[in-house]
Amino acid sequence: MSSKRRQLREKIVPLLQAGDLTALTALAGQETGVADILMQFLYEPGALLYWRALEGLGLVAGSHPEQVGKLINRLLYLLNEDSGSNGWGAAAALGEIGRNHIALVKEIIPMFVGILEEPFSQESMLWGVGRLAEVQAELLHEVLPEIVTFLTSSKPQLRALAAWGLGKARYQPAAAAIQVLTGDEHPVQLYDCGRLLETTVGQIARDALESLT
16 A cells, blocks of 8 residues: 555544544545545445445545546446455445435446345345435335345344335335334344444334334
């Protein structure tokens, strides 16, 4: 890493630690490499800085799309088996970027269905779709029926993320299937509203149903 990139990373880390995404976005207006540095945090799924970097990447896309637009192909490559990676946070990043600047991902939304078929990228894509669905649900008509199938997954995290995303989308056809999950007390993690929450599938399902009423 060059000294300039190292210095930029040293500016970014404390902003992520403090959750000061407003200052992070302002920094992106002064330094063209902020989005590139944020990409480095997508290789540590689950860490708080991972989630804040995702959110920051979306905000940079909204205010400085030229920085993020050039990263879309790299994110797609990470989701390709030929990359040799596990996809990391790439799928989540696509959803978060679309939430803030839909033009950057609109044409590749149909690819989300295929991404959901790959076990290594399912959690990441479900979260990304949920973030996008909250503001652009009408563009996800091909994707949302696929999300419903995850409500009966054997994995609690996938069930939870599916219920959460469908609630964000206000997807009424899923109401009955979400209702079934309201008594599911398996523990899960969810990053939402700037916080990393320890919750349960059932609580997420109950919150999702409230969004549908």
